[in-house]
Amino acid sequence: MFVMGHIQLPPQLKTFRRLVYFSQVITIIFFTLLLWTYRSNRTFPFWTQYYKAASEIPLPAQLTVPPKHGPEQKVPFVAVNGTQTLLVSAYLEHRTGKREVRVIAVVLRSETVVYHCLFRCQAQLRISEGVGDIHSDHFGFAYGTADIMCPLPSSCETPSHIAVTSAAANSEDILHIEFLEVKNQKAQNDFFPYNFTVCLSTMFEFTNVLQLVQSLEMLQLLGVNRVVVYKTSSSPETQRILDYYTYKGLVEVIPWSLSRFLNVSRGWLPLHGPGDLHYFGQIPALNDCLYRHMYQSRYVALHDMDELILAQSFKSWLELLPLLEKKYGADKCYLFENNVFPNTVPPPPTSRTLPPQSCCLSWQNVSGVNILAHLYQEPILNSYEGTKYIVNPRAVFSATVHGPLRSLKGCSLVDRNIARMYHTRAAKQTKLTPDQLIYDGLLLSYSTQLIPNVDTVLRKTGLLPEDNIH
Numbered sequence: 001m002f003v004m005g006h007i008q009l010p011p012q013l014k015t016f017r018r019l020v021y022f023s024q025v026i027t028i029i030f031f032t033l034l035l036w037t038y039r040s041n042r043t044f045p046f047w048t049q050y051y052k053a054a055s056e057i058p059l060p061a062q063l064t065v066p067p068k069h070g071p072e073q074k075v076p077f078v079a080v081n082g083t084q085t086l087l088v089s090a091y092l093e094h095r096t097g098k099r100e101v102r103v104i105a106v107v108l109r110s111e112t113v114v115y116h117c118l119f120r121c122q123a124q125l126r127i128s129e130g131v132g133d134i135h136s137d138h139f140g141f142a143y144g145t146a147d148i149m150c151p152l153p154s155s156c157e158t159p160s161h162i163a164v165t166s167a168a169a170n171s172e173d174i175l176h177i178e179f180l181e182v183k184n185q186k187a188q189n190d191f192f193p194y195n196f197t198v199c200l201s202t203m204f205e206f207t208n209v210l211q212l213v214q215s216l217e218m219l220q221l222l223g224v225n226r227v228v229v230y231k232t233s234s235s236p237e238t239q240r241i242l243d244y245y246t247y248k249g250l251v252e253v254i255p256w257s258l259s260r261f262l263n264v265s266r267g268w269l270p271l272h273g274p275g276d277l278h279y280f281g282q283i284p285a286l287n288d289c290l291y292r293h294m295y296q297s298r299y300v301a302l303h304d305m306d307e308l309i310l311a312q313s314f315k316s317w318l319e320l321l322p323l324l325e326k327k328y329g330a331d332k333c334y335l336f337e338n339n340v341f342p343n344t345v346p347p348p349p350t351s352r353t354l355p356p357q358s359c360c361l362s363w364q365n366v367s368g369v370n371i372l373a374h375l376y377q378e379p380i381l382n383s384y385e386g387t388k389y390i391v392n393p394r395a396v397f398s399a400t401v402h403g404p405l406r407s408l409k410g411c412s413l414v415d416r417n418i419a420r421m422y423h424t425r426a427a428k429q430t431k432l433t434p435d436q437l438i439y440d441g442l443l444l445s446y447s448t449q450l451i452p453n454v455d456t457v458l459r460k461t462g463l464l465p466e467d468n469i470h
Contacts, residue, residue, distance in 0.1 A: 077106075077261060078178045080115075082166045084108035084143075086261055088284050090162045090180040091291040093149075094187040095394070101162050101182055103148040104287050106258070106277065109134055110142070114167035117150030119159035120179060126156040130164060135283065137400040140270050143262060143277040145284045147398065158185065188295040189394065194225040196317055196390075197297035199289035200305050202256055202280040204232040204266075208305070209463065210368030210454075211424065212241055215305050216250065217453040221446055222309075223316040226297060230256040230285040237367060240461045256285060268401075286399045294393040302399060303388035303421065306369075309336050310442055311419040320419055321390070327418075331395040333404050333411035337420045338386030340378045342427035343369045345434060347376050352439040360451070366463050371424045372447060376437035378429045383413060388421055 078087040088104040101117065115130030130150045138144030148164055161179035198219055206212070219227060229242060231253050245251035258264050258281040265275025268282075286302055293300055299321060301309065311320040324334050352375070363370055387402050389411065397406040404411065414420070422443065458464040 077258065078163075078180060079261070080113075080164055080166060081177070082169055083113050084111050085113060085115075085146075085148075085164070086258075087148075087164055087180060089288050089291070090182045091184040091294070092159075092182050094184070095397075099152040099157065101150045101152065101159065102291070103130070103150060103162065103164055103180070104284055104291065105132070105146045105148050105164075106143055106262070106281065106284055107132065107134060107146040108142060109138060109144050115148055115150075116165045116167050116169075117148070118163045118165065118177070118179075119150075119152065119156045120161035120163075121156035121159050126153040126159075128153050129167075135287075135398055135400070135405055137278075137283055137405060139268060139278045141265065141276055141278050145287060145398075184291065184295055186295065192296060192298045194293070194297040196222075196224045196299050196301060197226040197228060197289075197293045198224050198301045198303065199228050199230075199286055199293075200303075201230040201282050201285035201289065202232055203229055203234055203238075203305070204280050206231075206234040206238050208368040209235070209237045209241060210363055210366045210370055212238065212305055212368065213454050213457050214371050214450065215308065216241075216245055217450055217457065218308055218446060220250065220453075221316070221449055223318045224250075224301075226250065226252065226293070228252045228254060228289050228292070230254045230289070232256050232259060232280055235367070237463060240463070241457070244457065244461050254285075254288070256281065258284075283400060286401070290391075290393050290396060290399045297393065299390055300393045301388070301390045302401075304423075306423060306425050307338075307388055308371075308422045308443075309388070309390065309419060310422055312417055312442070315446075317390070323418065324390075324412075324414060328412035328414070329409065331392050332409050333389050333391045333396065333407055335384070335387040335389050335403055335411050335413045337380065337383045337413070337416045338388070338423050339380065339416075339420055339440070340386075340428050341371075341374045341376065341422060341424045341440075342378060342437070343374045343424055344426045345376075345432070345437065347374075348434045348437065352441060362464055363454075363458075366458060369424060371422075372443060372450075374424050375439060375441050375443060376434070377422075377440055378427070378432060379436065379438060380416075381429075383416070386423070387413070 079085070080087065084107065086106040088106065090101050090103045093100050093102045113132065115132060117128050117130040119126045119128070128151050130148045133147045133149065135145040150162060150164070152159065159182050162182050163177040163179045165177060216227060227245070227250055229251055231242070234242070242251055242253055246253060258277065263276045264280045265273040265278060266280070267273030268279050289302070290300055303309065314320050328334065360370055360372065389403055391404065391407070395408040396404045399405065455464065459466055
């Protein structure tokens with residue numbers, strides 16, 4: 001009778017079976033590690049162990065940050081999950097007496113949010129509780145600019161990036177948050193790459209090409225080294241000009257697409273234009289520009305493209321600012337009276353000196369306003385109405401349209417006989433007759449340099465024929 005039992009295998013077959021078994025195990029381990037590595041590079045971050053942050057906020061676990069791979073994309077706005085908050089940019093604050101990061105944001109004013117700030121510190125994440133401070137210059141719109149102040153935990157002195165979450169966010173939300181780079185890592189008070197930076201905000205549906213070129217050339221004559229444009233939309237010709245000056249190194253264009261997130265207003269008050277946020281988000285743009293160049297520029301001027309601050313006895317700001325510091329004090333905000341030169345009102349019949357028509361005939365085919373053709377201004381009714389300003393950015397904590405909201409030493413209105421602002425735009429005092437306008441030909445004193453410079457730019461950008469010479 002045949003009895004089933006244990007069958008003895010030859011030694012060679014035993015060895016072969018062991019090799020097959022171990023090769024299968026090694027293959028499984030290899031693919032598991034491969035999948036884990038792939039997911040760890042794609043999913044940021046993952047939980048490892050429990051800890052408590054320096055601010056005593058309980059954190060469920062410590063987050064380990066995998067190393068970055070490749071350049072980061074610049075994200076202009078980051079939404080905070082579960083809230084109506086949009087983050088604009090983040091800057092390390094060196095002036096408040098405590099180490100903290102200022103996150104510039106746009107918030108729904110009626111919403112109450114408890115913020116948590118997550119810092120990327122070397123290979124780890126740390127957390128603290130953020131405090132939101134809404135700026136008062138919301139002009140009655142539902143949304144306004146805010147600073148979210150995030151104190152640094154003691155174990156994180158130099159964070160490279162920051163994210164902001166709602167305290168109500170769950171761990172799944174945190175796994176997919178977006179981080180902002182923390183700028184202004186080093187305070188600088190002595191040497192600056194630029195003497196003067198001008199913040200122009202905000203450019204939308206822009207077609208005034210000629211005045212843009214004239215303004216940018218005038219700013220260079222005044223000593224400006226950098227012009228920052230917060231751009232929403234413009235004509236192709238305008239973009240050609242911006243590209244030209246960007247290539248030259250004068251202009252920096254910041255894409256400003258708040259309208260993708262909010263119903264932005266075209267007016268500065270709700271009654272002037274429906275929407276949720278003042279004038280295309282002008283206030284957060286101005287604040288971002290101020291902080292972006294706080295340690296890059298000795299002075300920052302905040303005004304519009306159609307405005308020029310001109311000294312009455314000097315040709316450049318390099319001569320003007322030492323005089324203002326001596327007369328009004330250093331680290332002040334210097335306000336300049338707004339003088340409107342209407343481009344919608346014909347000059348009086350007995351016009352004073354105007355540039356010869358032969359100088360600018362070819363400009364007639366270029367879209368926009370010729371500032372040299374509008375040398376009559378409206379009478380001044382209120383010297384403080386519509387002022388714009390130049391500041392030491394390190395002396396300002398928050399900015400608004402016509403002066404700082406919060407600064408170290410306040411503002412002084414500059415004597416109009418020292419310097420004032422020339423604002424070439426549509427008439428504000430619409431009932432004035434031409435003979436009530438006041439002649440001011442100061443702009444003509446720049447025309448010898450301005451006209452050929454403008455010609456050169458228009459030719460190089462293809463807006464004038466190459467052989468056109470005035």
